[in-house]
Structures are given as structure tokens and as C-alpha cells.
Amino acid sequence: MCFVPGWAWTLAWALPDEGAVSSDEDLSGGEMEAVEAEPQTKGENRDLKDKLLRRFGSHISTLKLEFSKKKKKGKLPKEARQILFEWWSVHYKWPYPTEADKVALAERTGLDQKQINNWFINQRKRHWKPSENMQFETMDGLSSGRFFRED
Numbered sequence: 001m002c003f004v005p006g007w008a009w010t011l012a013w014a015l016p017d018e019g020a021v022s023s024d025e026d027l028s029g030g031e032m033e034a035v036e037a038e039p040q041t042k043g044e045n046r047d048l049k050d051k052l053l054r055r056f057g058s059h060i061s062t063l064k065l066e067f068s069k070k071k072k073k074g075k076l077p078k079e080a081r082q083i084l085f086e087w088w089s090v091h092y093k094w095p096y097p098t099e100a101d102k103v104a105l106a107e108r109t110g111l112d113q114k115q116i117n118n119w120f121i122n123q124r125k126r127h128w129k130p131s132e133n134m135q136f137e138t139m140d141g142l143s144s145g146r147f148f149r150e151d
Contacts, residue, residue: 080110
């Protein structure tokens with residue numbers, strides 16, 4: 001829909017309660033026809049806007065919600081980050097949560113498992129330095145067929 005200052009452009013199908021042709025009576029094959037109207041006052045423009053919002057408001061709200069979900073990027077919620085940091089600090093020597101841990105963390109934080117995975121990947125890359133002993137034990141475990149030494 002297009003609005004030109006001083007002129008209102010309406011679509012014939014937009015407001016059927018105003019005498020426009022209904023979709024059953026429309027013989028144009030679904031094409032929209034712009035109808036030029038007389039110049040409108042601010043009050044009439046407001047009335048038109050209100051009518052359109054009443055008619056299409058729920059569709060607009062649904063679209064806004066859908067777009068806001070897709071654009072949502074950035075920091076995770078503070079409470080979720082605190083829960084993840086708690087797990088991190090307890091398991092700092094080996095910060096690789098099991099699948100069960102990930103499911104539990106997802107339930108506690110309200111995040112998706114993909115978000116949990118990404119948080120741990122980023123956290124390990126940015127903040128985790130495995131000790132030299134850990135690196136040697138990992139290499140020994142891989143070469144001997146077991147992952148950790150049993151003391």
C-alpha cells in the first residue's frame with residue numbers, strides 16, 4: 001500500500017466493509033487495483049489507519065514476533081550465563097559436558113542445546129588452557145586406547 005501526502009491510496013480489497021468488492025465478486029483474478037481518493041484530513045487518515053490496524057493487526061504482530069526472533073543475536077540472558085559459568089567453574093579441568101549435562105543445562109537455562117554447545121565451544125576457545133599434564137595424559141590415553149589414566 002502506498003500513501004502520498006494529501007492523497008489516500010486504498011486497495012479495493014483492503015476494506016470490503018466500505019463497499020469494496022469482495023474476493024468472491026472480484027473478477028480480476030486476484031490482482032489489486034489502486035483507487036485514487038479525494039485528499040483526506042489527518043482525522044480521516046487516522047480512521048483509515050485504525051481500520052487497517054483492526055483488520056491486519058494480528059498479522060502484523062505475528063510478523064513482528066517472527067522477525068524479532070530471527071534478528072535476536074547477542075548476549076544470552078544473564079541468568080543463563082550464570083548457570084553455565086557455575087557448571088564451567090566446577091568442571092574447569094575438563095569442560096566438556098555430556099549429552100545428559102547439556103539436556104539438564106538446557107532445561108535449567110531455557111536455552112536450546114545448540115546455544116549450550118556454542119557457549120561451551122566459545123568459552124573453551126577464549127578462556128580454557130588445558131594444563132601440560134592434561135595434554136600429555138590425553139595423548140597417552142589416545143595412544144593406549146583409553147582416555148584417562150587410572151591412578
